[in-house]
Amino acid sequence: MKGRVIVIGLGLIGGSLALCIKKEHNEATIVGFDINKEQSRLAKMLGVIDEIAETIEDGAIDANLIIIAAPVNETKEILQMLAKMPLHPDVIITDTGSTKRKIVESTSSLKERGITFIGGHPMAGSHKSGVSAAKEILFENAFYLLTPEEHIETTKVERLRGWLLGTNAKFLTITPENHDYLTGIVSHFPHIIAASIVRQTEKLSEAESLIPRLAAGGFRDITRIASSSPEMWKDILLHNREILIELLNQWQEEMKGVKILLENENSAAIFDYFNQAKHFRDGLPMKEKGAIPAFYDLFVDIPDYPGVISEITGYLAKEKISITNIRILETREDINGVLVISFQTEEDRQRAERCIDTYSSYATSIGS
Incomplete structure (x- = not known):
């Protein structure tokens, strides 16, 4: 799809959505705005966005898609701002917030002008934050809830899903109240x-x-x-x-x-x-991504000597396996120590287990 997309809020979610759209729609131009100018600069430097908008209006006026990736109260304020701007008549506006009814209620001015707002909630996250943590795979196999009001045409919902196709998410359409x-x-x-x-x-x-x-x-x-x-x-x-x-x-x-x-x-x-x-x-699904981001943890028994942690992380780096968190359990007295390593996906956790078993002569996985 061609067109201009503005992502308002260049954190983990906004940045990851920008990457997904760039991947799937390489002819689109991705514009970014963040109240933190450093985040905008970093997003441009990392290639997450193509252009930086100095103001929301600068990026929104000619946009075909407006994504508001901001906290719910700020989202309401941004929607009120957008309602006063001369937007593209066929623009679709969506958000990423965790609540919907009050957000949708605040779009009455947009509705009166015939501007389409479709609430959105990608149910994915990470242990990290900021645009530097943005990933194309963040939403893969996660539920992505869309909450169009009854008057929204099905073709508009399908167009939004088309823009978001690169997320590889599982889209569900429900009411804001539900x-x-x-x-x-x-x-x-x-x-x-x-x-x-x-x-x-x-x-x-x-x-x-x-x-x-x-x-x-x-x-x-x-x-x-x-x-x-x-x-x-x-x-x-x-x-x-x-x-x-x-x-x-x-x-x-x-x-x-x-x-x-x-x-x-x-x-x-x-x-x-x-x-x-x-x-x-x-009986709950084990491989589904739910409303709360999952931890994919690997527990490793380690001996107590200097450099052991850097040695293990070195093995993972050699195989290009990214970790999201690492810590040592201090309550186990029956063994030397337990290193807990968290990963973004179950696949990464399994790769890490095989990696440590292959390279290490002492570290033994004890479960997940």
């Missing part, structure tokens, strides 16, 4: 629970100094989403407050039921509670 309900359950609500577990643990640690040390390893893993951006999650929760209040009410009833099981020392019911949870959890 989007917020589903993402509330599988993304927003778990973030609240993870944060609440960490907050409770922090309070208890004031009276017990060993808690922070014992909370390494697995505790960090099951609560990792609590380290997400507080500013971003403040806005998401307020945008989706009605659904989250309903889910929290249901959660309180769930916890009340568990408390009763404990008070009654109901062994059989407690077993059933965990058994049902295990069966449902084990």
Whole structure:
């Protein structure tokens, strides 16, 4: 497809979308704007975009596609700005935000002018941020939710999907209301629970100094989403407050039921509670990308001597296998040490396991 595309917000998501469009539509011109001028300069230097827009208006007026890859509150402000600009009559505007109903409601001025807005939410992410972390493969096999209003023509939705074909994502079309309900359950609500577990643990640690040390390893893993951006999650929760209040009410009833099981020392019911949870959890798709970015972790036993970590990462670099995170577990006393290496994909994790087994005479993978 030919035309001009402006990506507003050159972070991980915006940058990755720009790369996907460049890959699939090499005749298109990709324009980028970011409030952080350094990000714009870096995006141009890395070849993520073709041109830098000094202002949103400079890049948006002649654009055939406008992608807003910004936090939800900023997205609303940008949409209000766009509604006052002399845009191309056939332009399609989309966003990448985690909530949709309020975003779509804020596009009434665009609708009155006959300008097409189609909400979008690529359900993918990474442990890294910024345009330097952008990748063409970020959205591969991930769900990409589109939330057109009823009046939007099917041809417009198909054109947007055509622009985004290079993502290799799995597109689903749902209503804005259904989007917020589903993402509330599988993304927003778990973030609240993870944060609440960490907050409770922090309070208890004031009276017990060993808690922070014992909370390494697995505790960090099951609560990792609590380290997400507080500013971003403040806005998401307020945008989706009605659904989250309903889910929290249901959660309180769930916890009340568990408390009763404990008070009654109901062994059989407690077993059933965990058994049902295990069966449902084990039945979830293993290779699908969901609402929360997955970790593809490799655990490696390592001896304790200087340079061992750089030695292992050197093996991976030799095979051109990228890692997204690396850390050492400190709670294992029965072995010398456990190195936890995180990867972008399951394929990279498997390649890394084979690589370490091939090059190393001592490092043994112990699972994922």
